[in-house]
Amino acid sequence: MAALAGLALLAAGLLQVIVGSRGQVFWQLVGTALSVAVVAATAWWAFTTRRVWKRWLNIVIAALAAANIVLGFLEFGLRQATGALAIVTGALLYATATPRALWTTQRTPIPGRLRSPTGGPDSGGSGSGAPTSPTSPWLLVNPRSGDGKAGRVGLVEAARGLGFSVHVLEAGDDPGALARAAVAGGADAVGVAGGDGSMGLVAAVAVEAGVPFVCVPSGTRNHFAGDLGLDRGDPLAALAAVAGPERRVDVAMVGDRMFVNNVSLGAYADLVADPRYRAGKLATAHAVLPASLRGERELLRVDLRDADGREHPDVLVLLVACNPYALNGVRERMDGGLLQVSALRARTGAALAGLATRALARGGRVPAGTGWAQWTTTVLRVEAPLPRLAAGIDGEAATLAAPLEFRVLPGALRVLVPPALASRTLRPRLHRWSTLRGLLRVAAGSGGDR
Numbered sequence: 001m002a003a004l005a006g007l008a009l010l011a012a013g014l015l016q017v018i019v020g021s022r023g024q025v026f027w028q029l030v031g032t033a034l035s036v037a038v039v040a041a042t043a044w045w046a047f048t049t050r051r052v053w054k055r056w057l058n059i060v061i062a063a064l065a066a067a068n069i070v071l072g073f074l075e076f077g078l079r080q081a082t083g084a085l086a087i088v089t090g091a092l093l094y095a096t097a098t099p100r101a102l103w104t105t106q107r108t109p110i111p112g113r114l115r116s117p118t119g120g121p122d123s124g125g126s127g128s129g130a131p132t133s134p135t136s137p138w139l140l141v142n143p144r145s146g147d148g149k150a151g152r153v154g155l156v157e158a159a160r161g162l163g164f165s166v167h168v169l170e171a172g173d174d175p176g177a178l179a180r181a182a183v184a185g186g187a188d189a190v191g192v193a194g195g196d197g198s199m200g201l202v203a204a205v206a207v208e209a210g211v212p213f214v215c216v217p218s219g220t221r222n223h224f225a226g227d228l229g230l231d232r233g234d235p236l237a238a239l240a241a242v243a244g245p246e247r248r249v250d251v252a253m254v255g256d257r258m259f260v261n262n263v264s265l266g267a268y269a270d271l272v273a274d275p276r277y278r279a280g281k282l283a284t285a286h287a288v289l290p291a292s293l294r295g296e297r298e299l300l301r302v303d304l305r306d307a308d309g310r311e312h313p314d315v316l317v318l319l320v321a322c323n324p325y326a327l328n329g330v331r332e333r334m335d336g337g338l339l340q341v342s343a344l345r346a347r348t349g350a351a352l353a354g355l356a357t358r359a360l361a362r363g364g365r366v367p368a369g370t371g372w373a374q375w376t377t378t379v380l381r382v383e384a385p386l387p388r389l390a391a392g393i394d395g396e397a398a399t400l401a402a403p404l405e406f407r408v409l410p411g412a413l414r415v416l417v418p419p420a421l422a423s424r425t426l427r428p429r430l431h432r433w434s435t436l437r438g439l440l441r442v443a444a445g446s447g448g449d450r
Helices: 002-020 024-048 052-079 081-105 155-161 175-184 196-209 223-228 235-243 267-273 281-293 349-361 419-423 433-443
Strands: 137-141 165-168 189-194 213-217 246-254 257-259 262-266 300-305 311-315 317-322 339-344 372-377 379-382 388-393 396-401 404-416
Touching: 002 081, 002 433, 024 052, 137 155, 137 175, 137 213, 155 165, 155 235, 165 175, 175 189, 175 196, 189 196, 189 235, 196 213, 196 223, 196 246, 196 257, 196 404, 213 223, 213 235, 235 404, 235 419, 246 317, 262 267, 262 300, 267 317, 267 388, 267 396, 300 317, 300 379, 311 339, 339 379, 339 404
Parallel strands: 137 165, 137 189, 189 213, 213 404
Antiparallel strands: 246 257, 246 404, 262 317, 262 388, 300 311, 317 339, 339 372, 379 404, 388 396
């Protein structure tokens, strides 16, 4: 009921602001939209221009436009204080109460199956959900990932306390070789506490040996862990997977190299290959990417065909992902059995800005055309005139021999997840009508059956 009350309060606040402003809300929205457009245009120009004075001029204009937005809302909010307060209170109440209301009525999982924490029915992977309970789990801990996150939270000691045999990664160690030695020594589950780059190397051993895999997010971004539904801010909670259920998810191959997230070619691959990238990602991006966005970088020559047979002879960025990513950067499914291919050919800041504008005008859908193409497949072949291509595999720099052969391995990886994930329900999308219908079912006392 708290979520519905928040929604009602939000609606009442909007009504009060619209009626009470006597048309001023319309001009406020128009002014805000224009200011946002100015901020976006000048910020983009500042990032892509070659001249220093133009960069600083655009930064100043963007700052003034942003200040205009803030001051406009402050002035309008003071004149419509009651409605503004109702909108803020209602939005916060709706956002915090809705997931709790839906989760508490749907926390019992469907018998024989796992509910997904990542957004779609069983999208986190398929499996019986029965606890595997390995007796000799092995964990590789990268002490440098996430600026030393493992050491700050006492991860090594906590893992050993739960029965893991722990190996702390040292300079020059081969994660794959260490995992194979652990399996040969009797480990019946292998895992990684680190970032995405080391996940695929140990996951490949888990697939080869047919043993379960444990993912402990202690890196910087941990996209794989986030798509599984793990709390990326709490690596210690992920250790509970040693007593949790099993979930089968897809992995993919490029040649003989396995990846769990994606492989990138072109400008992004050059970025991760830069020696400065690990020490300062944002600074390196600012040093490397503007050249690409100004049209100073040659496109990567490739022989690539999409699902409809159209040729794409060159790309600025080519991204091949294991299962499709949504616009928010999250995979709705991890067991879809597909590769998502995204080819960006627009090579200048102006072309990219035009592509983004057209995408916004189409409700977030990127239009197909000369600057962009995206499709799904199960296999992909990429040929190139160069014998070897720089690549980013799960965010780590690599060099691959051409031609590149991509394929997906459906349900090949057995992932152990914490017991709490077995009873988690779908993540509600607050802006969808399905969420509102779910709340109404909960209020009517019928939500627990769905």
